[in-house]
Amino acid sequence: MLNQLLQLSVAGVAQGCVYALVALGFVLIYKATETVNFAQGDLMMLGAFFALTASVAMGWPYWATILFAVAAMAVVGMLLERIVLRPVLGQPAFTVVMITIGVGYVLRGAVTMIPGWGTDTYTMPTPFSEGVIKVGEVIFGVQQLAVIGMTTALCAVLYLFFRFAKLGVAMQATSQNQLAAAYMGIPVRRVNMLVWGLSAGVAAFAGILLAPVTFVHSNMGFIGLKAFPAAVVGGFGSVPGAIVGGLIIGMVEALAGFYLPEGFKDVAAYVVVLVVLLVRPSGIFGETARKKV
Template identity: 60%
Template sequence: MQFVQLVISGLAQGCIYGLIALGFVLIYKATETVNFAQGELLMIGGFAGLFAATTLGFPYWAVILVAMAVTAVIGFLNERIILRPILGQSAVAIVMVTIGFGYMARGLVTMIPVIGTDTHSLPVPFRGEVFRFAGLVISAEHIVIITVTILLCGALAALFRYTKIGIAMQAMSQNQLAAYYMGIPVKRLSSLIWAISAAVAAIAGILLAPLTFIHANMGFIGIKAFPAAVIGGFTSLPGAIVGGLIIGVVESLAGFYLMEGFKDAAPFMVVLAMLVLKPNGLFGERLAKKV
């Protein structure tokens, strides 16, 4: 029972990692850049939601929409203004720009007088409720996280499968040049991808809020989502979620069964093993260059 309990809370936490990793993968697939500021977008989403919930008094579903909208706009502008001029530069340059954006976001948030460095809690309708089921105690927050993640994944899968824009995005991630020749507006789509991935981060932020509160440094969770993305292979959307779940469960189990301190290091040990044994991840595509 203990074990199942741990797995469930691990899965819930893993969904958060998975959603952040999903953001990494979306951007990586489309533009081959890694957004180190994904965690900060999550944080911005959290604060946008907080503003909508407390100051504007919106209901929960509207809070999610507001958070998504705000971060989507920020993600869009981020791609348009900061990243597009340096496309084609070295990976280090692009990574540094996203890190710089993350620093700025974190710093600017603490400058807003009412926020500062305090922690805030987001009012949610299901706070503190638990379900008892066959000897298990499952908190409502965990159930909401898992449900929303499943719904979101379904929505994204449908977007990529059935809509014209989704198919264009798929084409773009396979071969940008060819997509461009086919008349796909590659530039506009990559801005759009940034917006989508920022919105996904915002959802993760709102979902995470009941578990960890909202504060300026909550974005550091993004660092833990890297292992999730690597395990999934960095180019596979389902892989990101699976990787996130693996990391979440490993972390939860390691925190209980192993010595203190393993909880934080375990995800990184898993990812190192993965990189040494199978660098392309579980679902990554393996392409060889023709010389």
């Protein structure tokens, strides 16, 4: 009984890590530009396709495919910000949301047109085989442990980046108060562009981690819709909140899939988000100050 619970938890946490990374992408962009990026899942899908090309068509080693996909997506993210998002800066939030939905459509359509990608489903080879590790009675998948480990590593890198790197501190400053940041000599627009790049890079990383679970296909980006609840549960605009939210959603899904009747697994994330919104409208880690006139 307890073993089973432990096993489910590891599976849930592994899935939650992917949600957390996509949610992290949402939050980074939201904090910096107050834009909710509905195309985040599709960016993740594109990143997975880049990694697929690097590893299958070009035969690169795993670490190189990760670097390649993250770098390529960072460029894509920055281009998106420059070309599509900057012209609509300052428009109502909902308009900007619609534009990111449009970007999602375009990405999804474009992927099906590129030769070698198309509408088929692909498997991506990983060095983590389908092996298992037995600890007493409990069986862990190597794949799941690898996902958890890599997510932890990325979070550590991001933490160090935001804490110590000049650019990371500049990003924090920009997301807290754009005007003050501009007065301090931070090029706010360029930083915002870099935030989009960073966020798209994180999405690519999430895509690579997800690839062995759902395989690579043009509609894998819809998992981004499950990362929304993750971001909202944690409080949109809180980076640790995104991680915690992702883990909560992953755990709830894994447990609901096992203990509750069929069908609850798919809606569990959304039920949780509705409950959290009713109890704490701004999420667990969200700021709850009053708006001043």
